[in-house]
Amino acid sequence: MSDKRKDYISWDEYFMGVAMLSGMRSKDPNTQVGACIVSKDNKILSMGYNGLPRGCSDDEFPWCREGDPLDNKYIYTAHSELNAILNYRGGSLENAKIYVTLFPCNECAKAIIQAGITTVVYDDDKYATSASVIASKRMFDAAGVRYYRYQRTGRKIEITL
Numbered sequence: 001m002s003d004k005r006k007d008y009i010s011w012d013e014y015f016m017g018v019a020m021l022s023g024m025r026s027k028d029p030n031t032q033v034g035a036c037i038v039s040k041d042n043k044i045l046s047m048g049y050n051g052l053p054r055g056c057s058d059d060e061f062p063w064c065r066e067g068d069p070l071d072n073k074y075i076y077t078a079h080s081e082l083n084a085i086l087n088y089r090g091g092s093l094e095n096a097k098i099y100v101t102l103f104p105c106n107e108c109a110k111a112i113i114q115a116g117i118t119t120v121v122y123d124d125d126k127y128a129t130s131a132s133v134i135a136s137k138r139m140f141d142a143a144g145v146r147y148y149r150y151q152r153t154g155r156k157i158e159i160t161l
């Protein structure tokens with residue numbers, strides 16, 4: 001007769017939860033994205049969120065979405081997936097999985113493929129009709145990268161900090 005706890009979180013809840021928590025560090029006022037890279041044997045290898053490169057002040061660079069390219073965020077922000085890949089200093093990411101709260105853009109898709117990551121688990125896909133995301137799916141399909149949507153369980157987790 002086992003006394004094992006029954007309501008522990010699943011692997012998918014754990015890794016997507018870590019990705020979501022990581023996204024909460026983002027200073028982007030419109031979209032916060034988090035990513036968590038996991039080995040084939042379920043070890044967390046790296047995390048990331050969308051933000052400015054090191055040395056570029058969150059207070060000095062723009063966070064707006066419009067206007068001159070040099071005066072809006074798009075040209076400067078590093079995406080969560082790229083940050084998670086670059087944050088990993090332990091060697092190879094071959095055959096790893098990435099949990100990400102928003103479907104990867106085409107630039108991150110290229111980085112994911114070239115890093116050897118073979119599975120993408122995503123939550124939101126709000127830019128599904130953009131050329132960028134359509135291109136990502138095309139490249140993932142060609143490269144044999146599996147991607148599937150995280151199945152939300154509706155579990156609410158409260159943490160007191």
Ligand SMILES: Nc1nc(=O)n([C@H]2C[C@H](O)[C@@H](COP(=O)(O)O)O2)cc1CO
Nearest residue numbers: 030031033050077079080102103104105
């Ligand atoms: N997969 C992604 N990972 C990311 O980290 N991002 C970042 C870039 C921006 O900082 C923000 C998107 O801003 P907005 O266009 O929704 O206001 O999310 C965006 C995508 C979308 O492809």
Ligand SMILES: [Zn+2]
Nearest residue numbers: 079104105108
């Ligand atoms: Zn990206």
